[in-house]
Amino acid sequence: MQKYGGTSVADPDRIKSVAEHVAFTKRHGNDVVVVVSAMGKTTDNLMSLANQVSSKLPGREMDMLLTTGERISMALLCMALADIGVDAVSMTGSQVGIITDTVHTKAKIVEVKGDRLREALAQGRVVVVAGFQGVSTDKEITTLGRGGSDTTAVALAAALSADVCEIYTDVTGVFSADPRIVPQARKLPQLSFEEMLEMAGVGSKVLALRSVEFARNHNVPLHVRSSFTWEHGTWVRNIEGESPMEDPIISGVVQDASESKVTIFAVPDRPGVSAAIFEPLANANVNVDMIVQNTSREGHTDISFTVPKADMKVAEEIVTRVSKDIGAGGVTHDTDIAKVSLVGAGMKTSPGIAAKMFRVLAENNVNIQMISTSTIRVSVVVGLSNMESAVRSLHTAFGLDSGTSYSAPLPERK
Numbered sequence: 001m002q003k004y005g006g007t008s009v010a011d012p013d014r015i016k017s018v019a020e021h022v023a024f025t026k027r028h029g030n031d032v033v034v035v036v037s038a039m040g041k042t043t044d045n046l047m048s049l050a051n052q053v054s055s056k057l058p059g060r061e062m063d064m065l066l067t068t069g070e071r072i073s074m075a076l077l078c079m080a081l082a083d084i085g086v087d088a089v090s091m092t093g094s095q096v097g098i099i100t101d102t103v104h105t106k107a108k109i110v111e112v113k114g115d116r117l118r119e120a121l122a123q124g125r126v127v128v129v130a131g132f133q134g135v136s137t138d139k140e141i142t143t144l145g146r147g148g149s150d151t152t153a154v155a156l157a158a159a160l161s162a163d164v165c166e167i168y169t170d171v172t173g174v175f176s177a178d179p180r181i182v183p184q185a186r187k188l189p190q191l192s193f194e195e196m197l198e199m200a201g202v203g204s205k206v207l208a209l210r211s212v213e214f215a216r217n218h219n220v221p222l223h224v225r226s227s228f229t230w231e232h233g234t235w236v237r238n239i240e241g242e243s244p245m246e247d248p249i250i251s252g253v254v255q256d257a258s259e260s261k262v263t264i265f266a267v268p269d270r271p272g273v274s275a276a277i278f279e280p281l282a283n284a285n286v287n288v289d290m291i292v293q294n295t296s297r298e299g300h301t302d303i304s305f306t307v308p309k310a311d312m313k314v315a316e317e318i319v320t321r322v323s324k325d326i327g328a329g330g331v332t333h334d335t336d337i338a339k340v341s342l343v344g345a346g347m348k349t350s351p352g353i354a355a356k357m358f359r360v361l362a363e364n365n366v367n368i369q370m371i372s373t374s375t376i377r378v379s380v381v382v383g384l385s386n387m388e389s390a391v392r393s394l395h396t397a398f399g400l401d402s403g404t405s406y407s408a409p410l411p412e413r414k
């Protein structure tokens, strides 16, 4: 399985170069299925067109529109393949039997049939599938949400029990930090599904979160690599039981400036207030991320949480209304925040990572506003102006600059 993102098929030359690579793979004796994204900024441009003719953006028609982007790519790639003597056939999501639920513009895959795909492969053909789309249980065309071509590729790889799902993109792999912030960031040779899930969940843009979930659930090995250099990239796979001693405790630092913070002051401390706040947010599909509630003093407490900036307006309306209903003191919001996360499977067995992280931030004068953790991640919310220095200092302090893995200092002997 090979998936090519928008930049990989952005113009005719790129498409020809992808065709060469598909031909090369095929001639080495592999069955090849290709999933393509829309060329370059096509999806953004289609959305902008839609916005210019409508404020309603009916979901069914949006999906009709957006799926055309991937159809252009698949047809052009098949033509380029024909020119170099590769027998290839393009198919839409519907034609390969990607069955989804009925939620337009963010449908979930419920089944992958793949019969036509298997038939074509058996005839020795390369199949090029339009990413990001399927057909609903109501027989309507659907899309899988932005970045959904990754999910198409992983779902098809799972259905066909592919040896590997190669994700070709414009970076050479998954890095220990964003190289635009940390120039000495290194390409990671491999990551576990759990680490990649955490990274995608806290803001890494390399792979769509749902595609990683799918890959983990169906144990599909992923290889994230560049279609510009064709060098080996980062493997994401099940590495349980393999010499963990050689793996660094910390794999990477990830930043995300796409969220805002909402604080509700002087919330009466009684059963039911949190439900009263978060239920209407959930019903409005607002994606609440970190939540912090202080212990109560004199029967009142403050509650802060983060939401995507895109959901901020809706969230504020709801929270302002609810805060009056429950007799809270008021609502403020802060858009100048960033989340900085440290991710590493080695945290499970290595205590003191969070403490060291907080010390490093303190020494760099970074004030921590919120904290949340999982077994293999520590995230903090800091001021936006502190984001870059936080990422850089953590990258250095945890030994990621030099590639020497950080090991927790042994407790002092008494």
Ligand code: ASP
Pocket: 005, 006, 037, 038, 043, 044, 069, 131, 132, 145, 146, 147, 148, 149, 150
């Ligand atoms: N073309 C779609 C998007 O831009 C799907 C994808 O590229 O994965 O979101």
Ligand code: MG
Pocket: 005, 006, 037, 147, 148, 149
């Ligand atoms: Mg993408």
